[in-house]
């Protein structure tokens with residue numbers, strides 16, 4: 467059966483939220499990110515792009531390229547709230563949807579055309595999001611995720627585009643190969659060096675040549691260039707979570723030890739998040755006392771995957787929870803409200819050094835194991851509970867090179 471897949475993407479999300487809060491920022495060049503000299507650009511308005519500014523570049527460089535830009539230090543909490551608002555509207559109107567990042571969604575509208583026109587339905591959904599949140603959003607509608615995503619990007623800013631069934635190849639043909647999702651800077655250069663510029667050229671090439679040049683990726687890119695994609699919409703669930711816990715051989719009341727274990731657990735789970743390119747927006751701590759009574763407490767937080775943000779929050783929850791002064795039998799932590807995403811959301815407080823430090827620590831963990839690097843405060847915890855089923859028992863997720 468032919469599918470109908472909708473892709474929705476909030477336009478320059480952080481920038482739009484800042485303009486919603488302060489309307490004087492409208493139509494002005496705007497940079498959001500770390501404001502110190504060592505900060506990084508997390509988002510930039512369309513007005514700055516003509517100056518060569520892009521997200522991920524050092525703030526200092528962006529300011530030099532576009533001196534008239536207003537620079538704002540972002541706020542992960544504010545963006546998380548607005549993201550939730552949009553999610554709630556979509557949740558109400560669409561049975562199956564995927565939250566693919568803090569500002570991006572896929573929805574499977576297959577079968578809905580019998581009752582409503584899908585395009586009309588998507589248009590109305592977009593209109594209600596804009597009316598209710600005040601945020602501009604664009605969409606693409608087609609037979610699969612890849613073509614819809616490309617369509618959204620072509621529609622932007624603040625517009626919508628439908629690709630009729632059978633027109634996928636024709637739509638993609640004149641575009642630059644850079645527009646194919648998955649073609650990052652490196653792949654783009656490789657393809658450019660082969661003299662490829664337009665998607666059309668890939669469409670006309672035999673698939674084995676692409677495979678020979680780029681390996682397995684080559685085949686996927688060739689398929690995408692031809693408008694072929696079978697990846698399903700993965701339903702979003704608030705309940706999807708990762709967790710870890712530890713039962714003690716002998717019940718303990720050693721608070722320093724308990725805190726040390728919580729720190730080590732948080733570090734480990736946060737690393738699992740980053741490895742899976744995910745963020746959490748809800749954390750929980752569980753304590754079981756020697757009398758087997760179990761208490762847990764959870765807290766909504768701004769989307770993050772950073773240890774230095776998560777650890778104080780976990781300890782704060784533990785302090786609220788651990789009021790019995792009784793022997794503890796088990797402690798555990800859980801992260802839920804998982805959403806795909808990377809450091810971008812944490813860029814406001816972070817300097818380049820902090821980001822590089824995380825990258826270096828995670829690299830060591832990848833090479834030498836989860837516990838090869840740990841915080842000194844967590845060192846007392848020699849063993850923490852084995853990772854329980856990270857991301858539903860799927861095979862380990864390999865770090866992908868994501869383009870912002």
Ligand SMILES: [Mg+2]
Pocket residue numbers: 475476477478479569570
């Ligand atoms: Mg966006």
